Amino acid sequence: MWQEAVDGISHMAYITDASWNLLAHNQVWADLFPGGRAPRNTMRWMLLDPDGRDTLIDWKTAWAPLVVPQLKAALSARPEDETLLQIVKEVTADPDLRPLWDAGGAHMHPDGDERPIRHNLLGPGHVTMCAAEPMTAPGARLIVLIFHPGTKKAHSRVPMLRARDV
Numbered sequence: 549m550w551q552e553a554v555d556g557i558s559h560m561a562y563i564t565d566a567s568w569n570l571l572a573h574n575q576v577w578a579d580l581f582p583g584g585r586a587p588r589n590t591m592r593w594m595l596l597d598p599d600g601r602d603t604l605i606d607w608k609t610a611w612a613p614l615v616v617p618q619l620k621a622a623l624s625a626r627p628e629d630e631t632l633l634q635i636v637k638e639v640t641a642d643p644d645l646r647p648l649w650d651a652g653g654a655h656m657h658p659d660g661d662e663r664p665i666r667h668n669l670l671g672p673g674h675v676t677m678c679a680a681e682p683m684t685a686p687g688a689r690l691i692v693l694i695f696h697p698g699t700k701k702a703h704s705r706v707p708m709l710r711a712r713d714v
Contacts, residue, residue, distance in 0.1 A: 550682065550690075559694050560675070564590050566622065566687025567631035577693070579669050589631065591619055595645060596638050605664035605672060612645060614661070617653035625687070658691070665695070673697040 551572040554561045560580060562573035568591035578584045580603070587593035593600040594615050604611040619639065623632045639645045659679035666672050675693040682688050 554690075557692060559692050561690065561692045562586070562590070563682065563688060563690050565685065566626060567629055568592070568622075568635075569631065571685075571688065580665075580667055580693075582668050584668075589635070591615070591622075591632075592635050592638070595619070595635070596642065603666050603668075605666050608644065610663050613648055613653060614658070614663075616645060616648040618657065620649070620652070622687070657689075662696075665693075667695060670695060670697055 550563055554563060554572045554574045557574055558576070560574070560577035562577050563571045565571055568589050570586060570588055570590060573586050575584070578586045581587070582599065587597065587600070594604060594611060601607045616639065619632070619635060623629070623636055626632060636649075640649050657679050658677040660677065662674050662676045664672065665675050674696045676696065678692040678694070680690045680692075682690060
């Protein structure tokens with residue numbers, strides 16, 4: 549059911565479990581990656597994979613400092629999670645990431661963020677992130693990435709989701 553739902557989204561979209569293992573994704577998201585091969589674990593890819601560091605433009609300032617706190621929060625909620633523990637081991641051994649791990653941070657989710665990215669087919673741009681949690685899988689997340697080509701941001705921080713005044 550969720551694969552069918554993700555396939556019906558026209559923007560890049562994927563679902564991960566609480567450990568950031570990929571559960572479902574659409575072809576539009578797979579096209580982001582060389583050869584159309586999506587990573588098996590998005591957290592590991594964002595923080596540790598050289599292709600991730602290249603794809604995520606301004607990785608050291610726009611991505612890693614905001615992603616590491618998400619890993620910390622996930623580990624705090626699931627301290628026995630073997631996948632998260634292995635990623636943390638790799639993160640704390642990485643000279644670029646260890647200072648971010650030690651510094652802490654409070655960025656808990658990417659919903660509404662806009663960050664620079666290099667799309668495999670479309671070139672450089674920014675993605676606006678829409679994040680949600682499937683209710684039947686605690687800790688899982690649905691991420692929809694709205695791609696905007698070019699070097700300028702499309703939005704400032706998106707305000708909280710609210711009903712429109714009628």
